[in-house]
Amino acid sequence: MSGIGPVEPGEGTRAFDAPEPNPPSPRDRSRGRIADRYARHRRPVLAAATAAALLASGGLLYATRPHKTPSPPPALPPYPSQSVDVTYLEEASAPGGVGPRSFSFAVEVRVLSGPPVTVTRMTQPYAGLSLTSAPRAPFRTTAGSSRRIVVTLHVTDCRKAPKDAGLPFLDVTLRNTRAIQAHSFILGTRYAQHLSAALQVACSNDFR
Template sequence: MSAPTRPEPGPEPDPGPPAEVLGGGSAGPRLGERWTALPPRFRRLAAAGAGLAVLAAAGVYALATRPEPEPPAPVPYPLQSTHFSFLGIETPKAGDNVFDAQLMATSDSGASLEKITQGYSGLKLSVRPALPLDLAEGQPTRVTVRFEVVQCAGLPLDASLPSLRVTLRNTRAIQDYSSILGGTYAAELSRALRTICEPAPRAAPGA
């Protein structure tokens, strides 16, 4: 019986290239070194972009966290914010049947003067400037109301509280009301009407 033979050793296997080491070693350049190695123009653009991103994020946060604004106060009704004052009536001349009343209109919040009327059939009324008339906020506006007497019967020759009917409008409402301009207006209106409707009697012949 023959003795067992030992196999001849073969060639050594090729170990190949060394394995790449993964991890946080210090072989490659660090982040700061990479940043420094970038061109200056690229670094400026990157820094600007980062700054804009921070500002945008801060703006979004501010918008998301700011309190809801309070709703604006409603515009007051035109009657509450518009005022008329009487300036005077020029006494008509003898033979005239027309006279003017001067008013001043003021609106605290802005309004439109739509219409002015009166209730006596013997009087015709017109307004200057022409209506509708915008009343600017806080700006006094002079308004001339012209009366023309077409019939004396039924007119208030001794009026106590004559009024004008006024229509006002703003963004909240349209309102009508009777504007009582006070005792001076009543006295001067009565005097103007008496001048037209009760002329002084002619002197007797030979007087």
């Protein structure tokens, strides 16, 4: 029986007939492993080197930059009540004289330190008395100096005046470049005695 059968593939046309590639040699395998290892470690090494370079340059920059110490703030002047002293001196005569129910005494206002201090007001605590001074407030005193002030008390109501002044004081309002303060200065035993005696004379009929 004659006929044409299936065509047989030629030599080398089948996939399994393709020649196998040559296996890598031991030297090639070794080189591949080294290249892989180098690629894996190359990035961390470069990152570490870059960080070290930045730190080195930053440290050098910091070392060459001058270090400036901040200057302390200027010291504040003392409060006026801390730098002023008021002292009772003696009984005194008021300029121009006083009436029968008035009496005068002298005090010293002294500024110990700091800027000049201005006395803006002088008063006393008793409702039955009023006060005037020579010189009149306001007056200014500089540090390291003092001023003699004659204070005159006028009895306006004997019923409200103290029969026996125990610890009388003066209320003085002070001002300097830092603050304005009202401060009470106790003038001591001698002033208390002189004030009580003057009130007895001025209000002798009312105190009986």
